Amino acid sequence: MTALFDPTAYPSTSVEWIKKLIAYDTTSRESNLELIHDVQAYLQQQGLETVLTHDASGRKANLFATIPAADGTRTGGIVLSGHTDVVPVDGQNWSSDPFKAEVRDDRLYGRGTCDMKGFVGVTLQLVPEMLATRLAKPIHLAYSYDEEVGCVGAPVMIDDLVRRGVQPEGCVVGEPTSMRTIVAHKGINAYRCRVHGHAAHSSLTPKGVNAIEHAARIITAIRDLADDYKSMGPYDHDFDVPFTTLQTSMIRGGIALNTVPDLCEFEFEYRNLPGVDPEPILQEIREFIDLKVLPAMRREHPDAVVELEKLASAPGLNPEEQAAITKLVRELTRDDTVRKVAYGTEAGLFQQAGIPSIICGPGNIEQAHRPDEYVELAQVEQCEQFLRALIRSQAVTA
Structure with a gap:
């Protein structure tokens, strides 16, 4: 041009x-x-x-x-x-x-x-x-x-x-x-989560680690955290949306119906009120992964991994x-x-x-x-x- x-x-x-x-x-x-x-x-x-x-x-x-x-x-x-x-x-x-x-x-x-x-x-x-x-x-x-x-x-x-x-x-x-x-305005924090499981034929599910299912548990926890902020605050009613919000926006995983998926990745974001420190929000998500999800995955296979990657952040x-x-x-x-x-x-x-x-x-x-x-x-x-x-x-x- x-x-x-x-x-x-x-x-x-x-x-x-x-x-x-x-x-x-x-x-x-x-x-x-x-x-x-x-x-x-x-x-x-x-x-x-x-x-x-x-x-x-x-x-x-x-x-x-x-x-x-x-x-x-x-x-x-x-x-x-x-x-x-x-x-x-x-x-x-x-x-x-x-x-x-x-x-x-x-x-x-x-x-x-x-x-x-x-x-x-x-x-x-x-x-x-x-x-x-x-x-x-x-x-x-x-x-x-x-x-x-x-x-x-x-x-x-x-x-x-x-x-x-x-x-x-x-x-x-x-x-x-x-x-x-x-x-x-609110701050914005965007992350990618990669859940690495272990592939197997779907007829042998106990031999695999279903990355999509474990990713779903993390996504549900993020939604639960969002519901907590909505119901319990803190609030600033000068905002059009007066509380901190979280959401999962994109998800990818799996290669075939008859295969236990070994990878699922998703993106999520949270938008914090200016007075809300964004770091404890991420820490709570990390703790859920480290204390709940990873131990369950590694009982199924020791090589299971969950990665969090920061995509972007900007202060309120x-x-x-x-x-x-x-x-x-x-x-x-x-x-x-x-x-x-x-x-x-x-x-x-x-x-x-x-x-x-x-x-x-x-x-x-x-x-x-x-x-x-x-x-x-x-x-x-x-x-x-x-x-x-x-x-x-x-x-x-x-």
Whole structure:
């Protein structure tokens, strides 16, 4: 795929920017480098320095750029953060090409319009206005990879910021919130469990170790733990789902009806309230495996093994109502309602690095990841107004 736009000429509206970003298939399993390199070229044409941080394979990159303050300062200031990857469209029934955004009925349809190339497109559209403003403090642009598979890219970028001493004073993560302020979200922890049994002919079941059956016991224990959190808490009723949740989402095992399966693997996740330590949850699952499941398996065969592999984790976001960024976003959006959400974002990672963060962006989260994903054009315009007000708030006043 060739570059979709000439970096020496930027689109005249945010909608055109969003359309161009949508045309890059940056599904998390794919590389995002074409998008990143073309956006980098555009920003460099605007006279900005950019920093790329890559994944281990070199196929993906984060991009960080700074619009410096009027006096040249590049540290402090506010980060505008968005991810460049999107979820797959496999098996979904779309009314139009998901990677060719189109406007219908005052909505912009396409994969990522809502989550979250809409916000990224608006920030790129407003770069010339940021440059034209005499800023008292810098504004930073942070575009990450692999948020959709567990916030994998952002930690690489944040570690680089820490090493370079950039230390922003606040961060706005533009996930879809219908342009309302979100002050907290849950943590997310994802694991793969591999249960290794012992194969045998199904007529000789006592000579085998049925990996699927023992995996089922672990899965049931995870569900029991989920039921405990649902019935006993702790609770935070400011959240849309006010308790910690657990679920098993994928499972694979077995090769034939007449064979005792020697392998079963499944993925599970849990989403903890910000005040709930995620480690004891994992420890309880490990203890069930070590004290209940493994001894039973090894009575059947001594070589039985259960493995747990961490796939991804990202911390929850705690409310920071007294933080300057929270007060600023609440003032600009005229929104004082306390909202907390079950989905995860990169905001918790910025907060963990000492950068107070809040979530506010165009689109409704209910449209994310679905076929015919869309963002309302009114939301895009509202985001433009919000970010223009934010830029003005950072201008030199005297």
